Amino acid sequence: xxxxxxxxxGEFPILSRQVHGQPLVYLDNAASAQKPRAVIEAxxxxxxxxxxxxxxxxxxxxxxxxxxxxxxxxxxxxLINAGSxxxxxxxxxxxxAINLVASSFGLGLSAGDEILLSEMxxxxxxVPWHFLRERKGVVLKFVPVTDDGRLDLAAFHAxxxxxxxxxALTHMSNVLGTVNPVGEIIAAAHAAGVxxxxxxxxxxxxxxVDVGALDVDFYAFSGHKLYGPTGIGALYGKAERLAALPxxxxxxxxxxxxxxxxxxxxxxxxxxxxxxxxxxxAIGLGAAIEWLEGQDRAGIATHEHALxxxxxxxxxxxxxxxxxxxxxxxxxxxxxxxxxxxxxDIAQLLDRYGVAVRAGTHCAEPLMRRFGVTASARASxxxxxxxxxxxxxxxxxxxxxxxxx
Ligand SMILES: Cc1ncc(COP(=O)(O)O)c(C=O)c1O
Numbered sequence: 001x002x003x004x005x006x007x008x009x010g011e012f013p014i015l016s017r018q019v020h021g022q023p024l025v026y027l028d029n030a031a032s033a034q035k036p037r038a039v040i041e042a043x044x045x046x047x048x049x050x051x052x053x054x055x056x057x058x059x060x061x062x063x064x065x066x067x068x069x070x071x072x073x074x075x076x077x078x079l080i081n082a083g084s085x086x087x088x089x090x091x092x093x094x095x096x097a098i099n100l101v102a103s104s105f106g107l108g109l110s111a112g113d114e115i116l117l118s119e120m121x122x123x124x125x126x127v128p129w130h131f132l133r134e135r136k137g138v139v140l141k142f143v144p145v146t147d148d149g150r151l152d153l154a155a156f157h158a159x160x161x162x163x164x165x166x167x168a169l170t171h172m173s174n175v176l177g178t179v180n181p182v183g184e185i186i187a188a189a190h191a192a193g194v195x196x197x198x199x200x201x202x203x204x205x206x207x208x209v210d211v212g213a214l215d216v217d218f219y220a221f222s223g224h225k226l227y228g229p230t231g232i233g234a235l236y237g238k239a240e241r242l243a244a245l246p247x248x249x250x251x252x253x254x255x256x257x258x259x260x261x262x263x264x265x266x267x268x269x270x271x272x273x274x275x276x277x278x279x280x281x282a283i284g285l286g287a288a289i290e291w292l293e294g295q296d297r298a299g300i301a302t303h304e305h306a307l308x309x310x311x312x313x314x315x316x317x318x319x320x321x322x323x324x325x326x327x328x329x330x331x332x333x334x335x336x337x338x339x340x341x342x343x344x345d346i347a348q349l350l351d352r353y354g355v356a357v358r359a360g361t362h363c364a365e366p367l368m369r370r371f372g373v374t375a376s377a378r379a380s381x382x383x384x385x386x387x388x389x390x391x392x393x394x395x396x397x398x399x400x401x402x403x404x405x
Pocket of ligand 1 (some may be wrong): 030031093094095122123125170172173174199201202222309322
C-alpha cells in the first residue's frame with residue numbers, strides 16, 4: 001500500500017486555509033513544516049494541565065512536567081537510535097546545536113588546525129566555523145560540489161589531511177536535495193582519527209537516521225522542519241564526545257557546585273542545557289516524533305519523491321527553466337530559476353495562485369556562487385502534499401513564466 005496524503009491532511013488545520021482566494025499549496029517545507037493537531041494539542045495540554053519548571057521542583061506539577069520533558073528526550077533518542085537519552089542535548093534548533101559544537105570543541109583548536117566543510121552547507125554550518133577562523137586562526141576547507149550537485153568525493157579524500165580536526169557536513173542539502181554518502185565520509189574521517197558532525201536538519205525529516213549504525217560523532221537537527229514547534233532542536237553527541245566537551249553556556253541547572261572561587265559542571269546532557277529550557281517546545285517535538293513514527297515513513301519517502309518526479313516530468317520540456325541539483329537519489333527538493341526572472345518575482349507570482357515556495361539564497365550563499373546565481377526558487381515537498389498540489393504548482397509556474405517570456 002502506498003502512502004496516501006489524504007489520510008493525514010485533516011490532522012493539519014492550516015492546510016484548509018485559503019491564500020488570495022485559492023486553496024493553500026504549501027511547498028515551503030524545507031524552510032519549516034506545518035504542524036499536526038497532535039503537536040498543537042500536546043503543547044496546549046501541558047500548559048493547561050501540568051505546567052511547571054523542570055528538574056528543580058519537589059511538587060506534583062514540576063515532576064509531571066519533568067517526566068514529559070524527559071520523555072521527549074527519549075523520543076528523540078528513539079528517532080535517531082542513539083544508545084542513551086543522555087546523548088541527546090536539547091537546543092533551540094539545529095543552528096544552536098552546531099554553534100554548541102563549534103564553540104565548545106573549538107576551544108581546543110589552535111591556529112592552523114583545519115575544519116573540513118563543503119560548498120553545499122547552510123550558513124548554520126559555515127558561520128560558527130568562521131568565528132573560529134576569525135578568533136583562533138583555524139583554516140576552513142571546503143569540499144567542492146559537482147555540476148549535478150554531488151560532493152566531489154575525490155576532493156574530500158584529498159582535503160582530509162593531518163591538520164583536519166573535524167569534518168562538518170550536511171547530511172542532505174536544503175537547496176540541492178542531495179543526500180550525501182555519509183557512511184563513506186564517516187569511515188574515511190574515522191580512519192584518519194577525525195570526528196564528524198552531520199547537519200541533519202533536512203535529512204532527519206526524510207530519511208531514517210540511525211546514529212549508531214552511522215557511527216557519527218555529532219548529529220544536529222531542528223524540530224520545526226520535523227512537524228514540531230519552533231524554538232527546539234537537538235544535538236546528538238556520542239557519550240565520550242559530549243563528556244570531553246566543555247560547557248557552552250553558563251547558568252542554572254548545568255552545574256555541579258558553584259563556589260565563589262571555583263565551579264564544577266554537571267554531566268551531559270544537562271551540562272549543555274543552561275537555564276530554563278524550552279519545555280513546552282520539547283514536549284511538542286516529542287509529540288511530533290511520536291506522531292511521525294506512527295506513520296509509514298518508507299511510504300512517505302516514496303510518496304514525496306514521486307511528487308518531485310511528477311513535477312520534473314511535467315516541466316521536462318521547459319527550456320526556460322534551470323534546475324539546480326540533479327544528483328541521483330536526491331530528496332524531494334526542486335530548486336530552479338526561470339530565464340529572465342528573479343526568483344523573488346517567481347515566488348510572489350506563485351503566491352497569487354496560492355502556492356507558497358521559498359526564493360532567495362536559502363542561507364547558502366557559497367552554493368549560489370558555485371552555481372553562478374544570486375538566488376533560486378525552491379519547491380520542497382512534505383508528507384501532506386498531494387499530486388493535485390504538485391500539478392497546481394506546475395500550472396501556476398507556467399502562468400508565472402508567461403510574464404517573462
Ligand atoms: C541544512 C540546514 N541546516 C541548518 C538549518 C538551520 O536550521 P534552523 O534555522 O532551524 O536552526 C537549515 C534550515 O533551513 C537547513 O536546511
